[in-house]
Every structure is written in C-alpha cells, then in structure tokens.
Amino acid sequence: MTAAPGFYARRLSRPGAVLAPMAGYSDAPMRRLAAEQGALWTVSEMISARGLVLGNEGPDLTIGRPYAGEEGRVVQLYGAEADILAEGSRRALSWFGAAAIDLNMGCPVPKIKGKGGACLLLTPEVAYTLVSAMREVVPVDVSAKIRLGYDRVRAIEVAQGLEAAGASLITVHGRTSVQRYTGHADWDAIAGVAAAVSVPVVGSGDVTDLPTLKARQRSGVAAVMVGRGAVGNPWLFAQAAGTLDTDPTDAQRAHTALRHAELNAEWYGERRGLLQMRKVLPGYFAHRPEWREALVRCSTLGEVRLALDHLTATGTAGESRVSPRPGTRYAESRP
Numbered sequence: 001m002t003a004a005p006g007f008y009a010r011r012l013s014r015p016g017a018v019l020a021p022m023a024g025y026s027d028a029p030m031r032r033l034a035a036e037q038g039a040l041w042t043v044s045e046m047i048s049a050r051g052l053v054l055g056n057e058g059p060d061l062t063i064g065r066p067y068a069g070e071e072g073r074v075v076q077l078y079g080a081e082a083d084i085l086a087e088g089s090r091r092a093l094s095w096f097g098a099a100a101i102d103l104n105m106g107c108p109v110p111k112i113k114g115k116g117g118a119c120l121l122l123t124p125e126v127a128y129t130l131v132s133a134m135r136e137v138v139p140v141d142v143s144a145k146i147r148l149g150y151d152r153v154r155a156i157e158v159a160q161g162l163e164a165a166g167a168s169l170i171t172v173h174g175r176t177s178v179q180r181y182t183g184h185a186d187w188d189a190i191a192g193v194a195a196a197v198s199v200p201v202v203g204s205g206d207v208t209d210l211p212t213l214k215a216r217q218r219s220g221v222a223a224v225m226v227g228r229g230a231v232g233n234p235w236l237f238a239q240a241a242g243t244l245d246t247d248p249t250d251a252q253r254a255h256t257a258l259r260h261a262e263l264n265a266e267w268y269g270e271r272r273g274l275l276q277m278r279k280v281l282p283g284y285f286a287h288r289p290e291w292r293e294a295l296v297r298c299s300t301l302g303e304v305r306l307a308l309d310h311l312t313a314t315g316t317a318g319e320s321r322v323s324p325r326p327g328t329r330y331a332e333s334r335p
C-alpha cells in the first residue's frame, strides 16, 4: 500500500480522472471498479475523525477498510478539532492504509454543521490549523476538498490559506455550500483557483460524459474528479486515461453490473449488498430507462443474473421474472 509523501504528484504524472468521495457510493466495490479502469486515485466516503478517535470504531469499519490489495485510495475525514483530526489521520493511515488524507470542507449536510464540512468555509482559519496539525503527524500527503465558499465565493483566499498550511493538493467543487447541488458547477471559478495557487487543483462538478471531461481537463486544473457520472460508468476512467475510446456494449455493461453486484454481496453480505445495488444498477443502463423497474426489484444475485440475462437477450423489460418490490431512487441524501 502506498504510504509516502508525493503520492498526488506521482499519480498526476499520467492522464486520467479521480473518483470523488460520495457517501453511500464510493465504497470498496465502486472504488475497485474505478481503480481497475485506471482512475488516478479514489477517495473514500467521508469518515468522522471523532468516530475514529472517540467512538467504538476500529480497523474493521466498513467505510474505512480497504479491499484486499487496494492501493491509491485517499481517506477523507471530517471534523473541526485539530487534536482529533491529527489522531484520526494517524488511525486512518495505520488502520486503513490511506495513500493520503483529505479534509472534508464541502459537506453541506446540517447534521455535520458545526462539526466540520462546509462550515469550515465560514472560519477557514480553523481549517488551516487542522491541515497543519494533520501534516505534522502523518508522513503522507494531506489535502482538502472545498466548495467555492459557504454562501459567497471565497475559494481563492481559502485555497491560498490551505496551501500555506501545508495542503499538498486542493479539490474544488464548483458550487457554494448553500447551493448544495443546484445550478451548475462554475468551472471558471475553479480555473481561477487553479491559477492562484502552486499546488495541484482538482476540479469537481457535473462531469458525466467524455466530451465534458475532456473540456474540463483543458481548463487549467491538474485533474478532473467524477462523482455521480461514475455511478454505473467506471469506463469513464479508462476513457479519461486514454486507454479506451469506445462506449461499452450492453453485454459489457451487464457483465460489469453483475460483477459489481457480486462484489457488493461479498463486501456487505448478499441481503444488504443487493439492497444497496438498487441505487446503482440502473446507472449501468442509464440509456435504457425502461429497464429500471426490472433492475431495482432484484434482491438476490440470482435475480440480478436473471434480470440482466433477460434484458440483454431480449432488449426489452418485457415480462419480469422477479417479484415486484418498490425501488430506491438515486442519491436522495447528498452530503
């Protein structure tokens, strides 16, 4: 497992895209599929530093634990206290084999208000002390992921402060916290941040296809991060890396969708893993919305296999061979 400073610089020496941290999505199975397709690195779902330090959690924590052989995975922590983040970083490194540690400064969810996340954009001087404290205790890169601001754009000032505090890389999601996920990510503002600091800046927001990804790669950022657009589309990482120039066929999509379901069943157990797949499977066939109903009903690996065989063989949703159950909609809770 990689555990040395300079991780980001090494990974940025080739073209490609980065898998975004996404609570409820960027788990071990999704990270594995993204890494296999050549993602520059992947970032875990955010983990509470307090939970690591003061809670009952240990090396088995599902959202922290790496899959066998995982490398190039950044662990993202949230919190607001320097001593807790320092100790949390130490544990994330020794327990989870983090390649680098990232500080969450973008989560707008009220339940973590006052405990870090995007609130740090209101008091960035606190974030600077957090980054310095983390830097002091771990021998790996420390980075931060910010939004453009809390309710007004101040990303340049914040990024410069983070750089001075020792951040090795800054990721910018091109929205303010009050915008949450509405409107469009402002890539001009992201480019402005990239031009104003010397450390690499990764841009995030609304990249869902190859033409957009290529355009964003030319915007002045060191790399492009992909979140929602990678759900059911790990091939985007191979396309970004320049190792794939076609779109997958339905048969290839079905093969990988089944593999994703198998990895989920292995990681979480079949029941929980397959329930979680309901929000992911339709993403593999976003161009076939009529297949959705059949895909969100599957609750066993056998049902996934049958549904995929039937859909890809006939090309239609047709008669369903699995019992109807209500489906889960995509990404209702967005930190």
Ligand SMILES: Cc1cc2nc3c(=O)[nH]c(=O)nc-3n(C[C@H](O)[C@H](O)[C@H](O)COP(=O)(O)O)c2cc1C
Pocket (backbone or CB within 6 Å): 020, 021, 022, 023, 024, 025, 044, 045, 046, 076, 104, 105, 106, 107, 145, 173, 204, 205, 206, 207, 225, 226, 227, 228, 229, 331, 333, 334, 335
């Ligand atoms: C369901 C969901 C969960 C997210 N969880 C996190 C998180 O844990 N940490 C974080 O920094 N950003 C999180 N984000 C923000 C993404 O990393 C990303 O910046 C944002 O979605 C914009 O990129 P996209 O349009 O490519 O999805 C989350 C976004 C979504 C949709």
